[in-house]
Amino acid sequence: MGVKTEQLLEVRHLSKTFPGLKALDDVSLEVAPGEIVALVGQNGSGKSTLVKVLAGVHQPDPGAEIALGEEGRAGLHFIHQDLGLVGMLSTIENFDLGRGLGRGALLPAPVHDEARHAEELVAGFGARIDVEVPVDRLSAAERTIVAIARALDGWEHDRNVLVLDEPTASLHGEEVEKLFTAVRRVAARGAGVVFISHRLDEVMELADRVICLRDGRLIADVARGEYDHDDLVELIAGEALTAAEEVAPRAHGGPVLRARGIGAATIVAMDLDLHAGEILGVSGVLGSGREELAGVLFGATPGEVASLEIGGTPVGRLDPRRAIAAGVAYVPGDRRREGAVMRLSARENMTLPRLRPLRRAFGRLDQRAERREVDGWVERVAVRPAEPERALDLFSGGNQQKVVLAKWLRNEPKALLMDEPTQGVDVGAKAGIYELIANAAAAGAGILVCSSDAKELALICDRVLVMRDGAVVAEVERSRLSEAGLVRAGLGGAVASGQTSERS
Ligand SMILES: Nc1ncnc2c1ncn2[C@@H]1O[C@H](COP(=O)(O)OP(=O)(O)OP(=O)(O)O)[C@@H](O)[C@H]1O
Ligand SMILES: [Mg+2]
Known part of the structure; x- marks a missing residue:
């Protein structure tokens, strides 16, 4: 001083x-x-x-x-x-x-x-x-x-x-x-x-x-x-990165999640079909409904869903516990509030949602298998430092996000609902996370990615829904996807490129 x-x-x-x-x-x-x-x-x-x-x-x-x-x-x-x-x-x-x-x-x-x-x-x-x-x-x-x-x-x-x-x-x-x-x-x-x-x-x-x-x-x-x-x-x-590989289109199966009459504070009335093997994006500005959608489906955000089917089976309105039991996972936009327990270790955070079914099956956790598996995930999502016993609070923001992602990916959900999945993740680690998301889809999961990052959606999604004022205003197939088009559509313009030149 x-x-x-x-x-x-x-x-x-x-x-x-x-x-x-x-x-x-x-x-x-x-x-x-x-x-x-x-x-x-x-x-x-x-x-x-x-x-x-x-x-x-x-x-x-x-x-x-x-x-x-x-x-x-x-x-x-x-x-x-x-x-x-x-x-x-x-x-x-x-x-x-x-x-x-x-x-x-x-x-x-x-x-x-x-x-x-x-x-x-x-x-x-x-x-x-x-x-x-x-x-x-x-x-x-x-x-x-x-x-x-x-x-x-x-x-x-x-x-x-x-x-x-x-x-x-x-x-x-x-x-x-x-x-x-x-x-x-x-x-x-x-x-x-x-x-x-x-x-x-x-x-x-x-x-x-x-x-x-x-x-x-x-x-x-x-x-x-x-x-x-x-x-x-x-x-x-620390090295030149090759451009993140575009995700190859995948064959889609039947709907893993069918929702009719979704409503919430910022969602007026919306239907949604998410297919097995599909990466479905949701784009839109703040207040468009984009930030509430995943949470409402999972039952973590107040709202309603008039009818909901998971894997072809009608389920009532979900709450987080029933959603997990039905094979639905949720990566929230706010990991501090809903996604993670900051005081627990990375390992404990990653094993939390699975604890219950494992306990029921074997009476107690098979700790060694659990440990090995968590170590594998720490490696795969590149958590740094690679120390699963550290309290989550002591990891950097981007590394906390990787732990939250790993926790849900390792559960092999039928439907994975994500809000801002790569928030705070650096450019190097992002490509790895996109690959894990693509792998999960290839393995048959339906994946919903709600994101404010239009570039991310254009890169990884098979299809993107654009929301405005609580409803879907455009649906864009992979072949027509572009970052600029999504931003334009979110603001009320046309999806196709052309006349206007708003900055993203
Ligand atoms: N209170 C703490 N106790 C121990 N280690 C810590 C603490 N806070 C941060 N660290 C460690 O210090 C290093 C730097 O973390 P920092 O949060 O500054 O990273 P960052 O550059 O902000 O990363 P990000 O882009 O992920 O936010 C990390 O290895 C982190 O795990
Ligand atoms: Mg930071």
């Missing part, structure tokens, strides 16, 4: 050692006023650890110097990977927390004004959110918007650094554009921005400079113009 600097943020010789692991190794970097810096690197390379040290969540190893602006006057504002909202509180109350005590803490709050203010802030991102319900009841994407709006609310001056840890993981094209507009606006006013993302087209679009970490070391610090998309892939993956 105490260094004088023209920069808004200057970090020198920052290391961070966790028991048995050096997460950051002698990292030095700076952020100038008005500059947007992208921080990239593989899952587990140390990005979030760097952010958490800056935020004071982690104490750095001795010897680090961190300077904030002239005379330390710059402020840091964070949007963490897990957003840092208090689930039981409403959007309004979360905004209050963000401001700290003071205004409104003792005085009875002018409720109407606060609600209006909060609504205006989230409306700036094109979202209509009930600002008075607990944020726990909002979708992952809506909570992201609340967190972003909160971080941008009420800056006293512009000598700030805004740090965003994967803010776009659950946002669709249009919302991403709104976020980028907001980010550019604060940078234009002189703030610095540090921005973590695995979506390299976003990095290409937004960043003035890219800093890449690998195994905790800073391996590149390059200005815009000095790199192209392929260079970034190579920096991150």
Whole structure:
């Protein structure tokens, strides 16, 4: 501390050692006023650890110097990977927390004004959110918007650094554009921005400079113009990746899941047929119904399904326990809330959904077989570090996601319902996960992939349903699939390429 600097943020010789692991190794970097810096690197390379040290969540190893602006006057504002909202509180109350005590803490709050203010802030991102319900009841994407709006609310001056840890993981094209507009606006006013993302087209679009970490070391610090998309892939993956192979079309069997009259808060009335061996995508902007669909079918999200058949057998409305028993698996968009138990080990998380049937069959678990099998999955989805006994909380975000995916894939479900399956997964590991999804389909599972990432859907799906305002507005077969077409259709345009040129 105490260094004088023209920069808004200057970090020198920052290391961070966790028991048995050096997460950051002698990292030095700076952020100038008005500059947007992208921080990239593989899952587990140390990005979030760097952010958490800056935020004071982690104490750095001795010897680090961190300077904030002239005379330390710059402020840091964070949007963490897990957003840092208090689930039981409403959007309004979360905004209050963000401001700290003071205004409104003792005085009875002018409720109407606060609600209006909060609504205006989230409306700036094109979202209509009930600002008075607990944020726990909002979708992952809506909570992201609340967190972003909160971080941008009420800056006293512009000598700030805004740090965003994967803010776009659950946002669709249009919302991403709104976020980028907001980010550019604060940078234009002189703030610095540090921005973590695995979506390299976003990095290409937004960043003035890219800093890449690998195994905790800073391996590149390059200005815009000095790199192209392929260079970034190579920096991150450590080698040039061959383009992810397109999934070959598969023969489809009969429907593994037939649902009629699906309804939910954002879904009006929808039918769905998912076939054995099929990878069916669902695209759409925030609020289109895309984020609720998988959860409603599985019975984890409030809603209704007038009639539902699994493997040709009518089942009533599912709840998660009955869904699992019927052979339906669900990878939720919000792993913290529904997908995983953070305190348990990766191994325990991966064996959780199977515990019951195994116990019933053998009286107790065959621990050694279980252990071997989990080790195999840790290898297959490339969990790093490959230590199944570690608590899930101690893995990086992308590696937690791999554990959640493995847990469901290893159950060989009839129908696998996924929401944002590769959120937070780095470019290298993504290809491996697509391959596992394709293998599961080839083995006969029907797979539903709801995703805000149109590129991902265009790459892996046999067919994609585009949702808007709670209903399917387009159905696109593999031969006509394109990223741009999906984005266009989600916004109300035509699927076929042509006239318009919206940016994705
Ligand atoms: N509290 C902790 N205790 C022990 N190890 C930790 C802790 N937090 C993170 N790690 C380890 O530190 C390394 C860096 O993790 P970090 O979360 O910074 O990665 P990341 O670059 O943000 O990855 P991702 O892209 O997956 O989010 C990982 O190996 C992770 O397992
Ligand atoms: Mg991270």
